[in-house]
Amino acid sequence: MPPRYLRTPDASKFVGLSIRTLEKHRIYGTGPRYSKLGGRVVYRVDELQAWVDSAARAHTSDTTARVIPAAARRSPMIPPSPVRREER
Template identity: 45%
Template sequence: MANLRVHDAAKYLGLSKSFLDKARCYGGGPAFIKLGASVIYRTDDLDAWVAANLRVPSNDNSRAARAAA
C-alpha cells in the first residue's frame, strides 16, 4: 500500500486533481487522510473506490448480460 498526494492520486486514477478536490468537498470521492494542510490517499482506498463504482451495462445485448444468464 502506497500513500499518494492529490496530484499523484489523480494521475493514478486517470482523473483531474480538480475532480478529487471537488469530490472531497461535495462527497462521492475516495476516502482520504487529512494531515494538517496535506491530503493523502492510500492506493488501497483508491482501488476500492474504483471497484465500488463498477457499472455493468443493463443492455440485453451486452456480453455481461449474456454471460450472467
C-alpha cells in the same frame, strides 16, 4: 508493509481524473476516503482502488454497482450568471 499514500496530483493520475475533479469529489463527499497529514491531503492506494472498484459494472444495464456522481461544475458558493435576453 505500511500503506502507500498518494497526494492529490498522483491520486488523480491513479484514478484517471483531473486534480480539480478529485478535489470537488472531496468537497461534496462523493470521492475516495482521504486523510490529512500535517495539513496535506493524502489518499491510500487501497482506498483509491476500492473507490474505483465500487463503480465496476458487468454490463451497461448493471444496477448493482455504486454510481459515482460527476463532480459539480459550479461551486455552490458562486451564484449563477444572470441570463440576458435580447430585445426584439
